[in-house]
Amino acid sequence: MPLPKSEVVVRTAGAAGDGIAATGETFAKVCSRSGLHVFAYNSYQSVIRGGFVWLQVRAGRTKVQSHGAGTDFLIALNSRELERHANDVVKGGGILYNKDKVKPKPGLIRDDITQYALPVLDITAKHGKNPILQNTVALGALVKILKIDFSVLSGVLSDTFGSRKKAALEANLAVSQAGYEYAETFETVDFALDLDYNTRRPVMTGNQALALGAVAAGCKFYAAYPMTPASSILHWLAATSTRTGILVKQAEDEIAVLNMAIGAAFAGVRSMVGTSGGGFSLMSEAIGLAGQTETPVVIISSQRGGPSTGLPTKTEQADLFQALGASQGDYPKIVLAPSTVDDCFSSIVEAFNLAEKFQVPVIVLSDLYLSEHMESLDGIDLDFSIERGEFAKPDVGSIDSKNGFKRYAFTESGVSPRSFPGRAGTVFQASSDEHDDAANIISDVFTDEEMRTRMFQKRMRKMERILPELAPPRLEGKNAADLTLIGWGSTYGMIREAVSTLGEEGMTLNHLHIKYMLPFHAKQVKEILESCRNTLTVESNYTGQLSRLIRMETGFDIKHQLLKYDGEPFYPGQIITKVREVNN
Amino acid sequence: MPLPKSEVVVRTAGAAGDGIAATGETFAKVCSRSGLHVFAYNSYQSVIRGGFVWLQVRAGRTKVQSHGAGTDFLIALNSRELERHANDVVKGGGILYNKDKVKPKPGLIRDDITQYALPVLDITAKHGKNPILQNTVALGALVKILKIDFSVLSGVLSDTFGSRKKAALEANLAVSQAGYEYAETFETVDFALDLDYNTRRPVMTGNQALALGAVAAGCKFYAAYPMTPASSILHWLAATSTRTGILVKQAEDEIAVLNMAIGAAFAGVRSMVGTSGGGFSLMSEAIGLAGQTETPVVIISSQRGGPSTGLPTKTEQADLFQALGASQGDYPKIVLAPSTVDDCFSSIVEAFNLAEKFQVPVIVLSDLYLSEHMESLDGIDLDFSIERGEFAKPDVGSIDSKNGFKRYAFTESGVSPRSFPGRAGTVFQASSDEHDDAANIISDVFTDEEMRTRMFQKRMRKMERILPELAPPRLEGKNAADLTLIGWGSTYGMIREAVSTLGEEGMTLNHLHIKYMLPFHAKQVKEILESCRNTLTVESNYTGQLSRLIRMETGFDIKHQLLKYDGEPFYPGQIITKVREVNN
Amino acid sequence: MEIALYKVEAKATWCPGCGDFAVLRALQIALASLELNPKDVVIVSGIGCSSNLPGFLNSYGFHGLHGRAVPVASGIKLANHDLNVIIAGGDGDGYGIGLGHFIHAMRRNLDITYVVMNNQVYGLTTGQAAPTSEKGMLTKSTPQGVLEGPVNPIALALVSGATFVARGFSGDADHLAKLTEDGIKHKGFSLIDIMSPCVTYNRQNTYQWFRERVYRLEEDNHDVLNMDQALKRSREWEDRIPLGIFYKDTKPTYESGEQVLKDMPLVHQPIDRTVELVKELIQDFT
Amino acid sequence: MEIALYKVEAKATWCPGCGDFAVLRALQIALASLELNPKDVVIVSGIGCSSNLPGFLNSYGFHGLHGRAVPVASGIKLANHDLNVIIAGGDGDGYGIGLGHFIHAMRRNLDITYVVMNNQVYGLTTGQAAPTSEKGMLTKSTPQGVLEGPVNPIALALVSGATFVARGFSGDADHLAKLTEDGIKHKGFSLIDIMSPCVTYNRQNTYQWFRERVYRLEEDNHDVLNMDQALKRSREWEDRIPLGIFYKDTKPTYESGEQVLKDMPLVHQPIDRTVELVKELIQDFT
Numbered sequence A, B: 001m002p003l004p005k006s007e008v009v010v011r012t013a014g015a016a017g018d019g020i021a022a023t024g025e026t027f028a029k030v031c032s033r034s035g036l037h038v039f040a041y042n043s044y045q046s047v048i049r050g051g052f053v054w055l056q057v058r059a060g061r062t063k064v065q066s067h068g069a070g071t072d073f074l075i076a077l078n079s080r081e082l083e084r085h086a087n088d089v090v091k092g093g094g095i096l097y098n099k100d101k102v103k104p105k106p107g108l109i110r111d112d113i114t115q116y117a118l119p120v121l122d123i124t125a126k127h128g129k130n131p132i133l134q135n136t137v138a139l140g141a142l143v144k145i146l147k148i149d150f151s152v153l154s155g156v157l158s159d160t161f162g163s164r165k166k167a168a169l170e171a172n173l174a175v176s177q178a179g180y181e182y183a184e185t186f187e188t189v190d191f192a193l194d195l196d197y198n199t200r201r202p203v204m205t206g207n208q209a210l211a212l213g214a215v216a217a218g219c220k221f222y223a224a225y226p227m228t229p230a231s232s233i234l235h236w237l238a239a240t241s242t243r244t245g246i247l248v249k250q251a252e253d254e255i256a257v258l259n260m261a262i263g264a265a266f267a268g269v270r271s272m273v274g275t276s277g278g279g280f281s282l283m284s285e286a287i288g289l290a291g292q293t294e295t296p297v298v299i300i301s302s303q304r305g306g307p308s309t310g311l312p313t314k315t316e317q318a319d320l321f322q323a324l325g326a327s328q329g330d331y332p333k334i335v336l337a338p339s340t341v342d343d344c345f346s347s348i349v350e351a352f353n354l355a356e357k358f359q360v361p362v363i364v365l366s367d368l369y370l371s372e373h374m375e376s377l378d379g380i381d382l383d384f385s386i387e388r389g390e391f392a393k394p395d396v397g398s399i400d401s402k403n404g405f406k407r408y409a410f411t412e413s414g415v416s417p418r419s420f421p422g423r424a425g426t427v428f429q430a431s432s433d434e435h436d437d438a439a440n441i442i443s444d445v446f447t448d449e450e451m452r453t454r455m456f457q458k459r460m461r462k463m464e465r466i467l468p469e470l471a472p473p474r475l476e477g478k479n480a481a482d483l484t485l486i487g488w489g490s491t492y493g494m495i496r497e498a499v500s501t502l503g504e505e506g507m508t509l510n511h512l513h514i515k516y517m518l519p520f521h522a523k524q525v526k527e528i529l530e531s532c533r534n535t536l537t538v539e540s541n542y543t544g545q546l547s548r549l550i551r552m553e554t555g556f557d558i559k560h561q562l563l564k565y566d567g568e569p570f571y572p573g574q575i576i577t578k579v580r581e582v583n584n
Numbered sequence C, D: 001m002e003i004a005l006y007k008v009e010a011k012a013t014w015c016p017g018c019g020d021f022a023v024l025r026a027l028q029i030a031l032a033s034l035e036l037n038p039k040d041v042v043i044v045s046g047i048g049c050s051s052n053l054p055g056f057l058n059s060y061g062f063h064g065l066h067g068r069a070v071p072v073a074s075g076i077k078l079a080n081h082d083l084n085v086i087i088a089g090g091d092g093d094g095y096g097i098g099l100g101h102f103i104h105a106m107r108r109n110l111d112i113t114y115v116v117m118n119n120q121v122y123g124l125t126t127g128q129a130a131p132t133s134e135k136g137m138l139t140k141s142t143p144q145g146v147l148e149g150p151v152n153p154i155a156l157a158l159v160s161g162a163t164f165v166a167r168g169f170s171g172d173a174d175h176l177a178k179l180t181e182d183g184i185k186h187k188g189f190s191l192i193d194i195m196s197p198c199v200t201y202n203r204q205n206t207y208q209w210f211r212e213r214v215y216r217l218e219e220d221n222h223d224v225l226n227m228d229q230a231l232k233r234s235r236e237w238e239d240r241i242p243l244g245i246f247y248k249d250t251k252p253t254y255e256s257g258e259q260v261l262k263d264m265p266l267v268h269q270p271i272d273r274t275v276e277l278v279k280e281l282i283q284d285f286t
């Protein structure tokens, strides 16, 4: 990108416990309140204090779809991180550091990089020994360097600390102001960010969007057991519970979590759970229970680096077959994977509608990168409706008698109007055992083979009805391209960026992103792929799970694969390199 | 089959609690000790007393590979069962019943069937009120009708009751003898069974063969939580524990079961668990743990009617993708499916060798029909060896210091020589978190991306090494056939029977049975299938799981599917009908 | 109300003589005498002979997974605390595989009644050792005898915060019906551990065996408010087996402390104004 | 033996001030003073800050799944009962998700020592409520305050058959080292519940908070053989928090009752004559 640049990439690097996440969030909001599009990614480890953490915010005049590569400004919180990251700063960029703590070795910082050595001790002296204030000093300076109005930063700080943390707010305001003022001595930098203080996009993580989607969908019950990278759904929903009216329950384990949610759904409320692979393993038995009892429930599984405990704070997309194969036997279920923060929001609303209309469990597969990265949104799609599916007409007032109600009535669609406890005239027993249409079990005394077959077919018929309700995948970009990039989940933005960067270079590429994993648009995907000249999947796993799914569903053999499983997300650059290689 | 028939099919029908299983076993042994090949299947429900149970024994001069269809003799233990089953008796067959209890409605029993009304009350009067003695009376009569020497029956009874249950033995001997003698009044039947009292094949169920395989393999630890249809592995291993030296532990749940087994394997013994789909769901997290820590363990999952609790006492083959997708992330594991009782035995020996040589979890997929049906064996393959894989040389005598030992050393094969606690010089920590070659975790403080990638590749390299060790699948029957039948697991025998029956009619068919599901012989299977004129899979599930796996692995699209999911096993007749339809 | 109201056509499929018949009947009597409408009652179970109970009784039912009745019931209660939620299941289900849920439920103290048909064996899977089987008991899975000590559900309940802890016996039907009624009436988590003989697989702890040992706490000067006494009694077994209420307490229920349940049960809360709510919440992100 | 023998190069990665440092050191002191060779010691853990402990100590280790340390350790012990098997983990790991295993292990009574670093919070997942969090505690997952009563691990252990039940405190290092040593020496399942403050996420139950409340049982006339007394003391909390051994008992261990372990540990039993064994067993089937 030629100067003046229309976007800026800022990386903060330090250790866990250095307050990097909060600093990043503040800066992201500052950018967004300055009319910029924002994308931020936090690379961290599972240690609580220490370790190697860096957070990168990218902000630009136009939509940004990944956290970017080359860093314009580095905030190095200690010498170790300065050494690790100094060389990632681009020519013309700058490095901010606390000059009392960080002493760059001669030659470490290239000559084409500006050093901003901040006198943190002087600035923070009056405000106690909170080491995290150094970040705020740097923020103040950075805001000045980027020519952003100080009032934006002070506004974000005020909103963050609120009126309840007054002392903290005052200290932060003071030191950021001092940092800002100190930076007036710095040379200015040539950016063309086109600041616009009247546009303020919301900035949130994928998890927050998933949670907000649950609010939109009228979810009333959220159960979870903490697990990275799903925990922040729990945190946000718990924090807002009294405002949203969602009952949030941390249960004793993931088995209880999903069984509780199934109970709540059986009792008539929209209910959801969130976990990651290990917890999903524990839930898997109950997913089959939801399928068999035809209880609607939404299950978020945010994938992280596996196998087993693996890399708990790193991203991966390797739980696709875990979701597809969850629980014994064949039963109807839906697996879908949102790809952007916006999509997280809409996917949950859709997931609830599908779950209730078809009375099936819906698995929403996220991944750490999608769940935890922050993004500014152009606006969330609020034009949705809540569709609860068919209910049996209650026979109000009558004293109830069982088995009159055909809870699992044979219907053409496979969907039988449902009811729930408390309603008159529809008393029934849901059962994990095979049952007849009036919900009597047939496993115990007489396994009526014909009944079994019909009930099985009734359940599975739903899958055929679901598919037409799902938006078929479509090629983005030119129809006739030299190469089609195929992805799922969080790689969406990087692939788009790679496609457009290479497009500018004259390559003709397009992009197929798959959202619905089960049921699968086999016919449409096959047609699309057969029309492609060359194909490349981009996935964060070892075995090429999407390629395998596509071959299973369509027989189509994807030609090339770009696989990454080191825990870090793709960079557009990696995709670009691979595309060049394939296209040679 | 023209008369005189060279095989006989006997069905006993009654309710749970009527002692049908024991009667069936006795009769099966009688046949086997008379030199016949035997195959028996028990169709029952989960109720403990009552319900509709029938057990069918088929015995023949030559190998029998399914429980057969048309019944020659029915032992009807009550009127209800007489009504349900009378019409399944073939022309020229007979029905035995207790004339004091069962009064056939006129016309119910066709004229071409002989009625053997047994005066059970008279016969058993002296022996107390045990209603189950009626079965023994019928057995005595049946043995006589089939012209089997009474001493064979008395021998089996003596061995069954042993010296400890003297009174029961005496009663059984007496009433069976009386039944035998009473039957002397019956017309004899024209069978040509070619009895041979010098040949005695062992008769056992698939589960017993799996258990015996564990004994052969030198398994030392078996943990389980009761679950149909895996429970009888537990029962047999528990009963023989002091003879085999296998420690058998019923744990508090399936999670504990597999974690215990992993602990035992980590400590150096061969260890195994057994369960069915629901329990397998609960185990799935720990399967990934075994993969990640490279701990060898054998997991038997015997499939039953799903989804969820489903049909606990019925057969199905619908847990293939549950096994393939078990646990989050990509990690090395093996999934194999034995197809006959013999194969059960050998598969466990093989599973242990593979598990230990490659330090991976091995999932052995059985199904209710395979696990619970009884079969006579021509002889078990005792020509096996126990291969424990590579061990690190212990550095005996030294006081130990950690991290010297590279437990996960990078090797070309991906297999790193292992060790276990108690050994000097090899102290290390196994970890579910990602780790380096010296077993230090890298998820906590510094996720070395390169180390992560190398360790991942090391683990996965094992999969490439495993495949060549597995016997590639091969077409059984003529190479150029009009139709290839494809199956897995317990359908083996029925498919073979259908193929040979139709072969006698002049059709040219062959048969491909897949044993190794993961890793998969993609190249070989593809080659075979592409050489086939027409293809038909035969599976007990709804979604055609094997077809899907084949398409995923090879891209090959199987043309026809015969799917059954009513809980009962296939009859050769059903396969024959389908083949005729397809070949038209 | 009439007991008949709680009956269904389907006949209970337990073995003749099974203790669970008495438990079913006790529940029917209790529900009738409490005048509860079947539509407002949900019986939740897991898997086991005992867990088939909901199918034999006229009310809503959820017959779920082995060992997971407690969380399902908890979810139901949280979604609609107007319902009368009763858990019915076996000792294997509740004290074996489900033990963790059981204890966490007691410290949670939702207003749920848990009726355990304790036969000290695994019935449905044909007679393996249960966590309640006595040491030394010979079963299919322990032919050398159980090596573990049995769990003590009463004592566990006492130390875990259950507010109504009782033991019943299928051989003492009237007493059982009364206990069941008291348990359902009680606000908070109530445990009724019922010695319910398995006539098929447990030849050791038979009706006769219990009859020779049981006595009623209420006839033995027991103070249900005294935790120390309750704990002492909970350890009685070999010779004297107490029946009745060990301990009773009043503590706020979980649902009464949960703010979002203040106005009405979740299931009745409207979900038609979510767009406004979302718009408001989005402000936090800008 | 020297403590140094139990040290490794890797530095413990806990937050400065974390209670778990004291637990690590207590273990090292205890192992050294018991003269155990690191090769004969296995430390098994689950997942959590505390569960990272095996990586910081020189012995065999198994760092498994969250909540599943107990069954892994049980399997190790059964496979080789010559080993000294110690479980180390957190309160969430052991008393939350792993609660069922914990209780079943106690009634099983394998000779294992369980060291729980109880910080009354989920540390590694950044501060949610634990099963041990006090009622009303504000956490990320309970911003309105925890609504459940805390589990009482000491009481649970007492009623579940543990034969050595003790509480330690990271702020009392010598006492803790001694307790740890006693626990390891004890034949049978020993629980040492250690109040091990999380300085990052639990601002309520701090060192100071404990210092104001703890007292030593051995200095307060406590009889470790008296179950009633132990149970009474196990309920003390608000004002006075007992440290030390609540209860001690001798009962046969599981491994001593298991016939196949009579001669030698499983791992040493030969497996080279299985063909003969199979031939013999096949007789039963003919």
Ligand SMILES: Cc1ncc(C[n+]2csc(CCOP(=O)(O)OP(=O)(O)O)c2C)c(N)n1
Binding pocket: B225, B226, B227, B228, B254, B278, B279, B282, B309, C047, C048, C049, C050, C051, C065, C066, C089, C090, C091, C092, C093, C094, C117, C119, C121, C122, C123, C124, C125, C130, C198
């Ligand atoms: C996950 C899982 N494991 C095992 C089983 C098999 N199973 C069904 S019932 C049961 C035990 C039942 O015992 P209990 O709860 O005491 O009930 P009872 O039959 O004695 O009344 C078991 C192990 C199952 N259904 N699911």
Ligand SMILES: Cc1ncc(C[n+]2csc(CCOP(=O)(O)OP(=O)(O)O)c2C)c(N)n1
Binding pocket: A225, A226, A227, A228, A254, A278, A279, A282, A309, D047, D048, D049, D050, D051, D065, D066, D089, D090, D091, D092, D093, D094, D117, D119, D121, D122, D123, D124, D125, D130, D198
């Ligand atoms: C099945 C599963 N669920 C959730 C997690 C996430 N997790 C890791 S540690 C932890 C809690 C740790 O708490 P505790 O055991 O008290 O240890 P501490 O960190 O407080 O020492 C959780 C929930 C996981 N690893 N596995």
Ligand code: SF4
Binding pocket: B048, B049, C013, C014, C015, C017, C018, C019, C020, C049, C050, C119, C123, C124, C197, C198, C199, C200, C201
């Ligand atoms: S097996 Fe036992 S518990 Fe089950 S129904 Fe029969 S008597 Fe009752």
Ligand code: SF4
Binding pocket: A048, A049, D013, D014, D015, D017, D018, D019, D020, D049, D050, D119, D123, D124, D197, D198, D199, D200, D201
């Ligand atoms: S978060 Fe708490 S428990 Fe974890 S290391 Fe830090 S102080 Fe210790």
Ligand SMILES: [Mg+2]
Binding pocket: C048, C090, C091, C092, C117, C118, C119, C120, C121, C122, C123, C130
């Ligand atoms: Mg039971």
Ligand SMILES: [Mg+2]
Binding pocket: D048, D090, D091, D092, D117, D118, D119, D120, D121, D122, D123, D130
């Ligand atoms: Mg903790």
